[in-house]
Amino acid sequence: MKFVIRLVRLVFGLFLYALGIALTIQAHIGYAPWDIFHAGVAKLAGIQLGTASIAAGIVIVALTVLLGEKIGLGTILNMVLIGLFLNAIFALDIIPLAFSVPAGIGMLVAGLFVIALASYFYIGSGFGAGPRDSLMIALRRLTKIPIGICRAVIEGTVLLAGWALGGLFGFGTVLSAIATGFCIELTFTLLRFDVTEVCHETLAETIQRFRQ
Numbered sequence: 001m002k003f004v005i006r007l008v009r010l011v012f013g014l015f016l017y018a019l020g021i022a023l024t025i026q027a028h029i030g031y032a033p034w035d036i037f038h039a040g041v042a043k044l045a046g047i048q049l050g051t052a053s054i055a056a057g058i059v060i061v062a063l064t065v066l067l068g069e070k071i072g073l074g075t076i077l078n079m080v081l082i083g084l085f086l087n088a089i090f091a092l093d094i095i096p097l098a099f100s101v102p103a104g105i106g107m108l109v110a111g112l113f114v115i116a117l118a119s120y121f122y123i124g125s126g127f128g129a130g131p132r133d134s135l136m137i138a139l140r141r142l143t144k145i146p147i148g149i150c151r152a153v154i155e156g157t158v159l160l161a162g163w164a165l166g167g168l169f170g171f172g173t174v175l176s177a178i179a180t181g182f183c184i185e186l187t188f189t190l191l192r193f194d195v196t197e198v199c200h201e202t203l204a205e206t207i208q209r210f211r212q
Contacts (some may be wrong), residue, residue, distance in 0.1 A: 003209070006125045010074055011081065013121030016114055018050075018085030023111030025049070026095045027104040030170025033177070034132060040165025050079030052080060055057035060131040069140040070202045072128020079131050108172050112179055116187035124193065128200045 025031055031039055034056075035049075042052035057079030061071060089095065098104035122130075127139065132154070139150045155177075163169045188195070 006127065009121050010077060010125035010127050013038030013118045013123075013125065014078060014120060016118035017078075017081045017084050018089060020111045020116075020118055021082070021086060022089045024108050024115060024172070024176065025174055027098050027107035027111065027166050028140030029098070029101060029104040029108060029170070030172030030174070030176070031162075031168050032173065032180070033155040033162070035162075036167030036169060036173065037158040037162030037165070038167075040162035040167035041042060043166045047067050048087045049090065050083035050088075052083075053086060057083065057131045060135050064131065064134040064138045067142060068135050069138040069141070070128075071131075071134060071206075072201055072203050073206045074122060074200075075129060075131055075134055076203065077127070078122065104172065105175070108175060109179065109183075112183040112211045113187065115180070116183040119184060120191055121189060122126065123193060123195055126198050126200050127206070128202065193196035 021032075021035060025035060025039075038049055038052045038056060041047075042049045043053075043055065045052065047055075061075060061079055065071060098107050128134075136150050136154055139145070139154065143150070146152075159169070159173070187193075
C-alpha cells in the first residue's frame with residue numbers, strides 16, 4: 001500500500017510539473033532554458049513540445065546510464081509522463097495565452113510555484129531524480145566541478161542550442177533563472193521538506209521488490 005501511495009504521489013507530482021511548465025510557456029515572455037531547447041527541437045522536427053521533451057529525455061537517460069549514473073522508476077516516468085501530460089494540456093487548450101506582459105509575469109511566477117510544489121511531490125516519492133537532474137549529478141561526479149557550475153553549464157548549453165533552433169528567449173527566461181531557486185526554497189521551507197532526508201530507490205531495487 002505504501003508503494004502505491006508513493007507511486008500516486010510521483011505521478012501527481014509529474015502532472016503538476018507539466019502544468020507548471022505549460023503556465024510558464026503560455027506566459028509568453030520567454031521560456032526556461034530546457035523549454036527553449038524543447039521548443040526549438042519541436043519546431044525543427046515538426047513535433048509537439050511534449051514529444052520533443054520525451055525525445056530529449058531518452059537521449060539524456062541513455063547518456064547518464066553510459067556515464068554510470070543509477071536511475072530510478074521516477075527517472076523513467078519523469079521522462080515519459082511530463083511530455084505526455086504537456087501534450088494533453090496543450091491539446092485541451094485549458095491554459096490561455098497571456099494577454100499582457102503583467103499577466104505573463106503573473107502566469108510565469110505561478111508556474112514556477114506549481115513546479116516547486118510538483119518537485120515536493122515527485123522528489124518526496126523517493127523514486128529517483130529526473131533525467132536532467134541525473135545528468136547534472138553525473139557531470140558533477142565525472143568532472144568534480146561544483147554542482148552549481150555543472151547546472152549552469154548544462155542549462156547555458158541547452159539555452160543557446162534552443163535559441164539557435166528558434167525557441168523563445170525573453171526577459172521571462174532571465175526571471176525564471178533568478179526566481180526558480182527562490183520558489184523552490186520558499187515552498188520546501190513552508191512544507192518543511194528536506195530533500196537530503198529522502199532515500200531514493202533505484203530502478204533495480206524497484207524491480208527486485210516485485211521479484212520477492
